[in-house]
Every structure is written in structure tokens, then in C-alpha cells.
Amino acid sequence: MLVVTNLSKQYGDVTAVEGISFEARKGSIFGLLGPNGAGKSTTIRCISGLLKPTSGSITVGGCDVQAEAKAARKLLGVVPQELAIYEDLPAIDNLRFWGKAYGLRGAKLETRIKEVIATIGLADRAKDLPKTYSGGMKRRLNFGCGVVHKPPVILLDEPTAGVDPQSRKRLFDMVQAERADGACILYTTHYMEEAEFLCDSLAIIDHGKLIASGTVDELRSQLGARDVLQLTGMFPAEPSRLAIRRLAESGMQSLEVLAQDEQSLTLTLSAGSQHLPEIFAALSAAGGKVSQTNLRSPNLETLFLLLTGKELRE
Amino acid sequence: MPMLLHSIRKDLSRWRQDPTAILIWIAIPFLVGGLMTLLMSDDGVRPRGVLLLADQDETFLSGLVAGAYTLGELGELLSVEKVSLDAGLKKVDDGDASALLVIPEGFEDAIFDAKPVTLLLRTNPAQVILPGIIRDVTEILLDAGFYAQKLFGNEIRTIRDFHSDSRPDSTTVAAIAVAIQAKIEEVVPYLDPAALVVEVADPPAEVPRAPIGLLVLPGIVLMAIMFSASGLAADYWVEREQGTLRRIVCAPGQLGVFVTGKALAATVVITLIGGLALFAGFVYHGISFSRLAPSLLWTAVSGLALFAWFSALQMLGSSKRAADLVSTFVLFPLLMAGGSFFPFEALPDWIAAIGRRTPNGFVADRLTTEITAAAAWSFDSQSWLIVLGMAASGLAICGWRLQAGFARA
Numbered sequence: 001m002l003v004v005t006n007l008s009k010q011y012g013d014v015t016a017v018e019g020i021s022f023e024a025r026k027g028s029i030f031g032l033l034g035p036n037g038a039g040k041s042t043t044i045r046c047i048s049g050l051l052k053p054t055s056g057s058i059t060v061g062g063c064d065v066q067a068e069a070k071a072a073r074k075l076l077g078v079v080p081q082e083l084a085i086y087e088d089l090p091a092i093d094n095l096r097f098w099g100k101a102y103g104l105r106g107a108k109l110e111t112r113i114k115e116v117i118a119t120i121g122l123a124d125r126a127k128d129l130p131k132t133y134s135g136g137m138k139r140r141l142n143f144g145c146g147v148v149h150k151p152p153v154i155l156l157d158e159p160t161a162g163v164d165p166q167s168r169k170r171l172f173d174m175v176q177a178e179r180a181d182g183a184c185i186l187y188t189t190h191y192m193e194e195a196e197f198l199c200d201s202l203a204i205i206d207h208g209k210l211i212a213s214g215t216v217d218e219l220r221s222q223l224g225a226r227d228v229l230q231l232t233g234m235f236p237a238e239p240s241r242l243a244i245r246r247l248a249e250s251g252m253q254s255l256e257v258l259a260q261d262e263q264s265l266t267l268t269l270s271a272g273s274q275h276l277p278e279i280f281a282a283l284s285a286a287g288g289k290v291s292q293t294n295l296r297s298p299n300l301e302t303l304f305l306l307l308t309g310k311e312l313r314e
Numbered sequence: 315m316p317m318l319l320h321s322i323r324k325d326l327s328r329w330r331q332d333p334t335a336i337l338i339w340i341a342i343p344f345l346v347g348g349l350m351t352l353l354m355s356d357d358g359v360r361p362r363g364v365l366l367l368a369d370q371d372e373t374f375l376s377g378l379v380a381g382a383y384t385l386g387e388l389g390e391l392l393s394v395e396k397v398s399l400d401a402g403l404k405k406v407d408d409g410d411a412s413a414l415l416v417i418p419e420g421f422e423d424a425i426f427d428a429k430p431v432t433l434l435l436r437t438n439p440a441q442v443i444l445p446g447i448i449r450d451v452t453e454i455l456l457d458a459g460f461y462a463q464k465l466f467g468n469e470i471r472t473i474r475d476f477h478s479d480s481r482p483d484s485t486t487v488a489a490i491a492v493a494i495q496a497k498i499e500e501v502v503p504y505l506d507p508a509a510l511v512v513e514v515a516d517p518p519a520e521v522p523r524a525p526i527g528l529l530v531l532p533g534i535v536l537m538a539i540m541f542s543a544s545g546l547a548a549d550y551w552v553e554r555e556q557g558t559l560r561r562i563v564c565a566p567g568q569l570g571v572f573v574t575g576k577a578l579a580a581t582v583v584i585t586l587i588g589g590l591a592l593f594a595g596f597v598y599h600g601i602s603f604s605r606l607a608p609s610l611l612w613t614a615v616s617g618l619a620l621f622a623w624f625s626a627l628q629m630l631g632s633s634k635r636a637a638d639l640v641s642t643f644v645l646f647p648l649l650m651a652g653g654s655f656f657p658f659e660a661l662p663d664w665i666a667a668i669g670r671r672t673p674n675g676f677v678a679d680r681l682t683t684e685i686t687a688a689a690a691w692s693f694d695s696q697s698w699l700i701v702l703g704m705a706a707s708g709l710a711i712c713g714w715r716l717q718a719g720f721a722r723a
Contacts, residue, residue: 048564050722073566084557088331089324100320101565129331145561 001026001184002047002153007056009042009208016042018208019056024184024201026152029175031199032188033300039208040188041081044157047186048078060153074103077151077183081158083142087131091122091141094130095148102149112148119174120144136167143174147183154178156187160194172198192300204304211307219303226254227272228302229279231265232292239286240265247275247282258305268306317568321575322582329546329583339542340587344594346655347534351598354526354660363412363444365394366402373422375459380417382455383448391447406436412444413437415452425459426471465501469494524686529657531595532681536674537654538591539584539617544641546580547624550712550720551634559721569721573713577618577625577705584617585610596685604690609681612693615701616677622708623673629715653678673704 002024009017017039024030045051058065063072099109120140160168203213248255254270272295369376402414416434424431437445476482553559631637652675658666669675684692
């Protein structure tokens with residue numbers, strides 16, 4: 001339904017997106033994950049027609065977004081990261097306006113407005129001005145305006161940014177309802193737990209490049225059963241590195257250094273909790289001092305750490 | 315309902331939420347217009363001065379002097395009030411009169427005996443014209459008295475002596491008459507024919523000129539239109555900051571409808587505001603209502619053109635603040651030059667010529683013609699084409715700017 005092939009976007013000398021390819025299917029949620037500035041929003045803006053790609057192609061429902069822009073846009077529903085609603089127009093009129101802008105008319109429009117206003121939980125405030133709403137309510141209306149015309153492809157750009165837990169839960173329900181209705185959803189986020197919970201398949205991007213993709217299970221399997229151990233303290237560079245290498249050679253074969261500097265050391269290993277005493281002893285013997293320990297079981301966040309050597313939210 | 319109508323309705327509904335702005339767009343031109351009309355209106359009342367006369371001589375001649383100030387057209391400008399010296403000084407010092415003329419005791423004797431005499435004329439420094447007239451008239455009277463004394467001094471003295479003692483006999487009267495007649499006959503050859511002939515020509519017939527208060531009206535209507543057009547054009551920045559411009563760019567083929575809808579919604583508001591100003595002006599100045607429809611249509615089309623250009627100007631700004639500053643820098647000089655603060659008829663010709671070439675000045679000039687012309691619908695087709703061309707080009711620039719990046723930022 002949505003096919004992105006070798007997409008690149010450059011701003012002068014800066015490459016925001018470089019050779020990204022992925023495909024999202026009907027009735028599924030495709031997650032685009034990455035830290036802030038990774039190129040997620042640029043990708044969304046290229047798909048929605050706000051930006052012209054430097055190279056590559058994008059098709060929506062078989063329509064090229066550049067060559068057949070009007071046909072492609074009819075199939076798209078965009079829920080931008082920043083609010084895009086009329087704060088001085090009642091919520092119901094916001095939905096009516098955006099429904100009309102995408103070609104809905106008459107009874108079909110009115111029926112759809114009733115459905116959406118109920119889904120986003122604003123039926124009792126439908127005639128109020130959005131400027132009187134809470135942040136979460138505005139986010140829900142923003143979502144409603146993007147899906148009021150029942151688009152087959154929905155682009156959700158960080159829809160839960162700055163949203164309270166209650167509204168976040170409601171947004172998840174709405175996204176899942178759209179998937180159940182057969183929509184193809186592209187969902188960008190930098191919250192890995194959201195992606196794991198919602199998405200059927202994922203692509204992880206960093207510095208504009210796609211570094212991993214697949215279903216959540218496929219991506220998890222790349223980690224094997226390894227934990228991520230983050231140590232904070234004082235770690236003399238060379239002695240610490242040698243101490244870890246000796247441990248790996250002495251039987252702790254899955255032990256690997258992901259990142260290291262004077263104040264922190266990030267390792268990956270199997271059954272991490274069982275090897276903590278040996279690791280502490282080895283580092284202590286090498287002149288190191290551990291002041292804080294963080295041991296995490298494998299998830300997408302640790303996969304990102306494994307792939308890039310840095311935290312997703314850095 | 316087509317998308318265009320819905321787009322118009324959307325903007326009207328939004329702008330209705332901000333009645334303060336609309337009130338300001340109406341109130342400022344009304345305030346300025348009211349003041350200008352009051353300042354420039356000719357109420358038809360001619361200024362009239364008061365000449366205080368302290369006659370300490372109370373003779374026949376001093377009475378003649380007092381009467382001279384109220385003769386003919388001078389009487390329409392001045393009224394003479396007899397006062398005592400003290401009361402006169404107080405009144406003129408209080409600014410309650412144009413001047414005080416003191417005729418001293420012995421004035422008549424001094425004139426008849428050709429002796430020096432001093433008249434005191436004290437003028438009100440707060441007035442310029444009327445005291446000047448009184449001074450000139452007094453000097454003319456004194457000159458007349460001097461020459462009369464030179465010519466008929468003996469006869470006048472004879473009459474005075476009788477006047478004070480007893481009635482003259484017939485022989486004396488006849489002798490005085492003969493003497494005066496002889497002097498007149500002696501003088502007549504010098505006077506007739508006159509050495510100078512003054513030919514009085516009728517001035518050219520004046521072209522009927524509209525009252526200045528009426529000429530203020532088009533400038534005031536344009537001020538209301540300019541304020542509202544400039545204020546409504548800033549809505550593009552509001553939409554950009556709300557993110558709705560980005561969303562409309564993502565919608566299939568709606569940008570043209572969006573720009574047109576916003577322009578037409580603005581035209582509705584501008585026409586209402588301009589129409590209100592026009593209606594008030596028509597009622598106040600008693601202008602025939604047959605001119606209201608063409609004036610209103612002209613206001614609407616011109617409002618659309620000005621809105622389109624102010625919108626284009628807003629979209630050229632790099633930030634909302636920069637756009638507002640640029641708009642303000644353009645708005646006020648245009649109002650000044652375009653006849654909104656002073657009508658073209660009150661400006662020097664070269665400034666008026668420049669002002670008529672500004673967009674608002676052009677519109678105001680044609681509106682002035684419409685409300686002062688012999689018949690309604692005085693706008694020519696060229697004027698309509700120019701204004702429609704302005705509107706179309708302004709809207710085209712708006713569409714181009716939205717596509718070129720303003721809406722996508």
C-alpha cells in the first residue's frame with residue numbers, strides 16, 4: 001500500500017534521509033523508529049508531499065506521490081507531529097472542513113463526523129472551540145482531522161509526543177481501530193515500548209539511514225538472548241578493555257563491549273545477572289570503580305543500543 | 315455546500331471570534347473621520363468682531379466716526395459698542411472684543427482747527443484679521459478728515475461756531491454753500507476725468523466645489539478598508555502557526571480554493587466595514603443613495619485587491635513579526651499619501667499627484683468622483699480593469715508563495 005524505495009533528501013550539504021526503503025501493507029501498522037533528528041519527520045514530509053525528495057520514489061496505493069500527486073494525496077491521511085487544527089473553530093466544524101477538503105460530502109460526511117467525534121471522545125465538547133481544550137484533547141482532534149475522510153494510508157508523526165497517559169491510551173485505541181478497519185498506518189516514534197506494543201513491523205533509522213527492519217520478533221531475534229549491562233563510574237580505558245577481553249576469553253563468550261569511555265561502560269552478554277560479580281571483580285582489579293549498574297533484558301531499545309552504541313533518547 | 319463556500323464560512327466563523335479587532339478597524343476611521351469632518355466643515359457663519367468705542371469727545375464729528383464703522387459691508391463684519399474707557403480696557407484685555415478705539419475730548423476742535431490729535435486704538439492680540447480691518451478703516455477716516463479740513467476748513471469752522479451758539483441766518487448759509495460750490499468746481503477738473511480708471515471685472519464663474527467635509531469621506535472609507543485588509547491578511551501567519559496551512563497543502567488540489575475562499579471571506583468583512591463607513595457618510599452629508607450601490611461595489615472589489623496585496627506582502631516576511639512590521643511600514647505612508655488623513659484637495663498639487671497614484675489613492679480618487687459626480691455609476695471600465703487586475707495579480711502571488719514554501723514550513 002505504501003512503498004518507499006531508496007528515498008533520499010538533502011538540504012544543501014546536509015543529508016537528512018539517505019537511501020531508505022520500506023514497504024507498509026494494508027491493515028498493518030508500520031513503525032518508523034529513531035531518535036530525534038534521525039529523519040523520521042523528513043520521511044513523512046516527503047511521503048505527504050510537503051517536501052520533494054532528492055532521489056528515490058514513493059508510491060501510495062500504486063500512485064507516485066510526485067507524478068500523480070493529487071491521486072496519491074486523496075489516499076493519504078496526515079496526522080502531523082505539531083497540531084494542525086483551527087483553535088478558533090468548533091471541533092465539529094474542524095472535522096467538517098477537513099472532511100470537505102478531502103472530498104467528502106453530504107450524508108456520508110455527516111455520518112463520518114459523528115463516528116470520528118465519538119471515537120476521539122469529544123462528542124460532548126463538539127461545539128466548543130479547541131482553544132478551550134486540554135493538550136490531550138487537541139491531540140485527539142488533530143488525529144480526528146487526519147482520519148475523518150477514512151484514508152487507506154495514514155501517516156502518524158509522533159502522535160503521542162507530550163500527551164498524558166490517558167489520552168495516549170485513547171490514541172492507541174484509535175490507531176488500532178483504524179488498522180482493524182483495514183488502514184495502512186505509518187507510525188513514527190522514538191518510544192520503543194510504543195512501537196513494540198503497536199507495530200506489526202518496524203524500520204529503525206539513525207542519521208537518516210535505515211539500520212534495521214523487520215517484524216518486532218525478527219528484530220528481537222537479532223539480539224539473541226543477550227542482556228545489556230550499563231555501568232557508570234571510573235574506567236581506565238586500556239586496563240578495563242583488557243579485563244573485559246580476558247573475561248570473554250575465559251568462557252564468557254557472548255560478552256562484548258558496546259561503548260566505553262572514562263565514566264561509562266556498556267556491555268552485552270548472556271545471562272547478565274549471573275556474571276555481575278565476576279565483571280565487578282575484573283574491573284576492580286583493572287583499577288575501575290563502579291558507582292551505578294543498569295542491567296536490561298533484550299528489547300528494541302537494547303537493539304538500538306547494540307546497533308548504534310548509543311541510547312535511543314540521547 | 316461546495317468547498318469554496320465552506321472555506322468562506324470557515325474563515326468568517328473564525329474571525330467572528332475576534333470582535334475587538336473588527337471594532338478597532340471600524341472605530342479608528344470613524345474617530346479620525348469625525349475629527350476631520352468637524353475641523354474641515356464650513357458652517358457658513360462669517361466671523362464678526364466687536365469694536366469698543368470710548369467716545370470722550372461726544373461731538374458731532376466723533377459721532378460720525380463711530381457711525382463710519384457700521385456702514386455698508388463693514389457693518390456685517392463689525393458691531394460698535396459704546397463703553398467707558400475703563401470698561402473698554404477691561405473687555406479688550408479679557409479678549410471679549412476685537413479692538414478699543416478711544417476718541418479723546420477735544421477731538422472735533424482739534425480736527426477743525428488742524429491741530430494734532432491722538433486716537434488710541436488698542437487691539438486684541440489673539441485676533442489678526444478683524445483688528446487689522448479696524449486699524450485700516452481708522453486710518454482712512456483720519457485721512458478723510460485731514461483732506462476735508464484742508465479743503466473746507468473755513469466753512470466747517472463757520473458751521474461749528476453756529477452749531478455751538480445759534481442758528482445761522484440765510485445769507486450766511488448761502489455764502490457757505492457758494493464757497494463750498496466754488497471749491498468743488500475748482501477741484502472737479504482734477505477729479506474728472508479720473509487719472510486712473512478702475513475697471514471692475516466679474517470673476518470667472520466658479521466651478522461648484524464639493525464641501526471639504528464631504529471630500530474627507532472617501533479617504534476615511536479607504537482607511538477602514540486598509541486597516542481591515544491589512545489585519546485580515548495577517549491570518550495567513552495565524553494559519554501557518556496553527557499548522558493548518560501544511561495540512562491544506564497535503565489535501566488534494568485545494569490550495570486554489572483555499573486562497574480564493576479566504577480572499578472572498580475577507581471581501582465580505584471589508585465590504586461590511588467599508589459599507590458601514592459609506593452609509594454613515596452618506597447619511598451625514600446627505601448624499602443621494604443612488605450612489606451607494608456603485609460605491610459599495612467599488613469598495614468590495616478594491617477591498618479584495620488590497621487584501622490580496624497585503625496577503626502577498628505578509629507572505630514575503632521571514633517571520634510574523636517581520637511581516638507585521640513591513641505591513642505597518644507600508645500601511646501608514648500609503649494612508650498619508652493616499653488621502654486618508656487629508657483629502658487630495660487640501661494637499662499641495664504635487665503631493666496629491668503622487669497620492670492619486672498609490673493603490674488606495676487611486677481607489678479613493680475614483681470614489682470621490684462617484685460621490686460628487688453629476689450622476690451615479692461614474693466609474694469607467696479602465697478603473698474596474700485596473701482594480702480587478704490588482705486583485706488577480708495579488709491572488710496569483712499568494713498562491714505562488716503558498717506553493718513555493720510559505721505553507722510548507
